[in-house]
Amino acid sequence: MTPDLVISPEVARELAGISREIGRQIGLLVDRAGRVDSVIVGDPRRIVISALDQARGAAGRLKGLRLVHTHLAGEDLSEDDLMDLLFLRLDMMAAIKVGEDGLPAMLLRAHLVPQPIDGLNWVILPPVAPSRQEHDFRSLIKALEDEFARIGSSGKVDRNRDRAILVSVTTVSRALAVESMLELEELAESAVVTVLDTVIQRRPKLNPKLIMGKGKLAEIMLRALTLDANLLIFDQELNPSQIRSITDHTEMRVIDRTQLILDIFASRALSREGKLQIEMAQLKYLLPRLGTRDDALSRLTGGIGARGPGETKLEIDRRRIQDRLAKLAAKLKKVGKERHHRRSRRRKRDLPVISLVGYTNAGKSTLLNSLTHSDIVAADKLFATLDPTSRRLRFPRDMEVIITDTVGFIRNLPAELLQAFKSTLEELDEADLLVHVIDIANPAFPQHIKVVEALLKELKLDKIPCLKVFNKIDLINDEEAKNLARQYDALPLSALKPETFDLFFEKAQRMIAKKLS
Numbered sequence: 001m002t003p004d005l006v007i008s009p010e011v012a013r014e015l016a017g018i019s020r021e022i023g024r025q026i027g028l029l030v031d032r033a034g035r036v037d038s039v040i041v042g043d044p045r046r047i048v049i050s051a052l053d054q055a056r057g058a059a060g061r062l063k064g065l066r067l068v069h070t071h072l073a074g075e076d077l078s079e080d081d082l083m084d085l086l087f088l089r090l091d092m093m094a095a096i097k098v099g100e101d102g103l104p105a106m107l108l109r110a111h112l113v114p115q116p117i118d119g120l121n122w123v124i125l126p127p128v129a130p131s132r133q134e135h136d137f138r139s140l141i142k143a144l145e146d147e148f149a150r151i152g153s154s155g156k157v158d159r160n161r162d163r164a165i166l167v168s169v170t171t172v173s174r175a176l177a178v179e180s181m182l183e184l185e186e187l188a189e190s191a192v193v194t195v196l197d198t199v200i201q202r203r204p205k206l207n208p209k210l211i212m213g214k215g216k217l218a219e220i221m222l223r224a225l226t227l228d229a230n231l232l233i234f235d236q237e238l239n240p241s242q243i244r245s246i247t248d249h250t251e252m253r254v255i256d257r258t259q260l261i262l263d264i265f266a267s268r269a270l271s272r273e274g275k276l277q278i279e280m281a282q283l284k285y286l287l288p289r290l291g292t293r294d295d296a297l298s299r300l301t302g303g304i305g306a307r308g309p310g311e312t313k314l315e316i317d318r319r320r321i322q323d324r325l326a327k328l329a330a331k332l333k334k335v336g337k338e339r340h341h342r343r344s345r346r347r348k349r350d351l352p353v354i355s356l357v358g359y360t361n362a363g364k365s366t367l368l369n370s371l372t373h374s375d376i377v378a379a380d381k382l383f384a385t386l387d388p389t390s391r392r393l394r395f396p397r398d399m400e401v402i403i404t405d406t407v408g409f410i411r412n413l414p415a416e417l418l419q420a421f422k423s424t425l426e427e428l429d430e431a432d433l434l435v436h437v438i439d440i441a442n443p444a445f446p447q448h449i450k451v452v453e454a455l456l457k458e459l460k461l462d463k464i465p466c467l468k469v470f471n472k473i474d475l476i477n478d479e480e481a482k483n484l485a486r487q488y489d490a491l492p493l494s495a496l497k498p499e500t501f502d503l504f505f506e507k508a509q510r511m512i513a514k515k516l517s
């Protein structure tokens, strides 16, 4: 076979003849050297490309394989043909129209394009007789690959990082979806993932298998191809079979918001207990999501979404996970006891305890630093703090307290994580006062308040006196700050400006005195 043609006229004739004779479609997957990689025999109307055949091919943008198959009823390239072209990233999809006489009548060809033309992600070339093919196939593909590379590289992607497209498929209002998506973007950045694009699709109902329609998935797939993305991050929690079928369809790594959060936690946990808790949460989440097929498994667990605490990689073998979970549970129990001892010793000192709680990035650690002139990590990323820290704080009017910083909350906090952190969070119940820190400069703050209050309730901490603090007032105008503070019965301040703390000291001291009396 001459590699310069999609298919040589001789092979086309042979293929057509046999196909007509047996009354079934026949397909050849052909590599770039012109070698036949596999032969597929279908029924009269279609052929099915097996997962095994899909798994072969190059790792580049396009697969390095083209499919040439026969059409027996004179039909044009079908919707299915074009979807295969896209989802399998084929170099080309070609069909030979076979005449009643068993001779090849026409060659139909379509290939992908990096940017939609008239809304379509592919180009259908004019039909030609197999003996009249006008293009040099190799130069066509080369030009196409160059075009993909040219358009995709404009954003200068760092290939050492994961390069993601964020996807939200949702039934909620657009405003809510956008808000949640912005947060997902921050989460991704906190996890050192490059975000190349975001896609929001609202549907009246979610598709149980792919959660979105196949057409939309095709669009995303092409976007990924163009931008050279290697990862899809869904804002919705995906069930095991959804992850698997999207992975199978797109051949990309697919993770959801929960896995992303778990990954961030894994990279930040410092304390022994924190590390154990995270690993446990990760494994519990991963276990039901492990496929039975090895390839799906490796795609599911490479890179982000599979980083264990510290430098370790998560163990992905099912039985070992079970063993590991049992060990973790035992270790955690022991560490929990030790913590309990420490706690009762501290309790003896009998200082009142203030605990800072609030949404992630609200400024809890910054406030603790300013109040106590300490230097714990505070940063403009989500989940900067994972391990609780305590400091002594002397109030201006002769009162001494212990003040503690905690892990931030977030909407849709993964259940596995809440479970894992429950024991540490439950320590909050020894607080005499909760200070709920709220980032007033974040437009989503009302939503944040709701989330935090719901979680406090779930942790049965809603009976402890709680002082709401509107932080970051330096970022909005004074009048607005005052109005909002009045409306929500909160204290306005800026953690960066100690001169704004007077009212806070006064009110906090009064609330503690009242609680202790």
Ligand SMILES: Nc1nc2c(ncn2[C@@H]2O[C@H](COP(=O)(O)OP(=O)(O)OP(=O)(O)O)[C@@H](O)[C@H]2O)c(=O)[nH]1
Pocket (backbone or CB within 6 Å): 358, 359, 360, 361, 362, 363, 364, 365, 366, 367, 377, 378, 379, 380, 381, 382, 383, 384, 385, 386, 406, 407, 408, 409, 471, 472, 473, 474, 475, 493, 494, 495, 496, 497
């Ligand atoms: N402009 C301004 N920025 C602030 C203020 N307070 C905190 N920040 C910034 O907000 C970001 C988050 O602060 P952190 O103290 O790390 O927030 P946190 O609540 O501890 O966050 P997590 O530990 O992730 O839950 C940092 O970049 C701070 O510098 C403030 O009053 N004004």
Ligand SMILES: [Mg+2]
Pocket (backbone or CB within 6 Å): 364, 365, 366, 377, 378, 384, 385, 405, 406
């Ligand atoms: Mg913090």
